Amino acid sequence: MRMLTQILGRRFFATLILVLGVGAMSVAQFQSSPRLDLLTLHSNIFSNTRTIRVWVPSGYDDASQSKSNYPVFYFTDGIAAFHGRHLNVTASGLIKSNKIPAAIFVGIDNGGSTLESKNPGSDRANEYLPYPDDFLIPAVPTPHGSRFPDFLEQEVRPLVESRYRTQKGAVGLAGASYGAAVVLYTVLERPGTYRWLLLESPSLYIDNDRLLRRAVHFHQWPSKIYIGAGTKEGQGDGREMVDDVNRLAGAIGDNSDTCVVIVPGAKHDEDAWRSRLPAALGFLLGSDACPKRQ
Numbered sequence: 001m002r003m004l005t006q007i008l009g010r011r012f013f014a015t016l017i018l019v020l021g022v023g024a025m026s027v028a029q030f031q032s033s034p035r036l037d038l039l040t041l042h043s044n045i046f047s048n049t050r051t052i053r054v055w056v057p058s059g060y061d062d063a064s065q066s067k068s069n070y071p072v073f074y075f076t077d078g079i080a081a082f083h084g085r086h087l088n089v090t091a092s093g094l095i096k097s098n099k100i101p102a103a104i105f106v107g108i109d110n111g112g113s114t115l116e117s118k119n120p121g122s123d124r125a126n127e128y129l130p131y132p133d134d135f136l137i138p139a140v141p142t143p144h145g146s147r148f149p150d151f152l153e154q155e156v157r158p159l160v161e162s163r164y165r166t167q168k169g170a171v172g173l174a175g176a177s178y179g180a181a182v183v184l185y186t187v188l189e190r191p192g193t194y195r196w197l198l199l200e201s202p203s204l205y206i207d208n209d210r211l212l213r214r215a216v217h218f219h220q221w222p223s224k225i226y227i228g229a230g231t232k233e234g235q236g237d238g239r240e241m242v243d244d245v246n247r248l249a250g251a252i253g254d255n256s257d258t259c260v261v262i263v264p265g266a267k268h269d270e271d272a273w274r275s276r277l278p279a280a281l282g283f284l285l286g287s288d289a290c291p292k293r294q
Contacts, residue, residue, distance in 0.1 A: 031062060032059055032060060033058060034055065034056060034060070034088065034092055035055070035060075036055045036088060037053070037054045037056070038051050038052075038053060039052040039053075039054060039159060039163070041155060041156065041159055043151060045147050045151045045154065046111065046114075046127060046144070046147065047116075048111065048114035048115065048116045048117070049114055050108070050109040050111075050114045051078065051109045051113070052106060052107070052108055052109070052156060052160065053078045053079075053081075053082055053106065053107035053109070054105075054160060054163075055082070055087070055088045055107075056070075056104055056164065057070070057091065057103065058095070058096075060102070068165060069165045069166060069168070070102060070164070070167055071101065071166075071167050071170035071195075072104045072105075072161075072166045072170065072172070073103060073105050073171075073172040073174060073196065074157075074171070074172065074174065074183075075087065075105065075106065075107045075175065075179075076108055076110065076128065076175035077108075077109075077124075077175065078106075078109040079107070079109055079113055080176075081107040082107050085270060085274040085277050086274055086277075087105055088105070090274075090278050091103070091105050091281070094281055094282060094286070099281075099282045100282060100285035100286040103285060104166065106156075110123075110127060111123040111124050111126055111127035122138060124178065125178060126140050126143050126144050126145070127143075127144060127147075128148070128175075128179055128181060128182040129143035129145040129178060129181070129182070129206060130146045130185040131143070131145070131210050131211075132206070132207055133206045134207075145185065148182045148185065148186055149185070149189045153193075157171075169195065170195055171194050172195060172197065172198065172222075173194050173197055174198035174199075175198070175202075176199075176200035177201050177203055180200055180201065180203065181202050181203040181206060181211060183197065183199070184197070184204075184211055184248075187221070187222065188214055188218055191218070191219075191220035192220045194222045196223070196226075196285065197222040197225045198225075198226045198280050198281075198284060199228070199248075200227075200272075200273045200280075201229050201233055201241060201268050201272070202227070202229075202244070202245070204244040204248060205240065209244070212244065212248060212251065215248055215252065216251045218251070222256060223256060224283070225252060225256045225257070226259045226261070226280040226284050227245050227249060227261070228260075228261045228273070228276045229260075229261075229263070231264050231266065232265050241268075242262055245260060246260065259283050261280075
């Protein structure tokens with residue numbers, strides 16, 4: 001009887017140790033889920049109110065990461081970045097597969113998505129055009145895109161950096177179409193401020209190629225730049241976009257590690273930008289090589 005009690009006792013403690021061990025392992029392996037926060041920003045610079053979408057990665061809220069700071073990537077057209085390009089899904093997959101480090105991604109809603117907007121298309125163009133677009137209908141003769149760098153640096157970044165653990169000096173900018181034109185303009189206006197630049201189908205033709213003409217004389221580029229475009233953008237044979245992108249890459253030259261991806265048949269739309277996003281982020285934030293020109 002005494003021997004039976006000892007055997008049962010040993011089994012009990014062995015089972016208890018196993019359960020405690022599994023429990024400890026589960027706690028150690030548990031990570032907080034990624035989350036998307038919606039912040040409200042009233043801009044004094046643009047005199048309107050919009051949503052700033054902040055996505056933090058899995059593990060950000062863990063006690064073990066409370067002193068960790070994260071790179072931050074800012075995207076124009078915040079709604080489209082998350083709903084059209086599935087930025088959160090792409091980022092989660094890349095981080096989980098160790099293609100890129102854990103990072104914070106921020107989507108800045110455009111002027112057409114503000115509470116005060118009455119004409120979304122024109123209001124978006126007003127904030128994203130640093131110079132007039134003579135081909136835009138209806139015209140926006142005196143756009144306010146030149147205010148965007150101040151808006152980003154004086155209002156958006158302070159809001160994000162006051163609430164989240166951001167890594168100093170590790171900031172990227174991204175945009176598509178007009179949204180790419182304004183982030184390129186911001187880089188030109190704030191030399192040496194940003195580490196990464198992602199341009200999709202940038203509107204480089206505005207004001208007689210003024211951004212391209214400025215780029216020729218600019219040298220303090222982000223350390224890594226990705227530029228994507230398709231051969232079926234715009235009117236005619238679509239060569240204007242491809243030619244402009246190649247001109248920009250030529251102007252950047254050896255001042256940055258630049259990746260240019262031209263996709264045959266790709267159009268000027270969210271489907272094209274979404275399909276290229278994983279490779280763009282893998283190149284910029286990770287160690288992936290630039291995809292070969294397709």
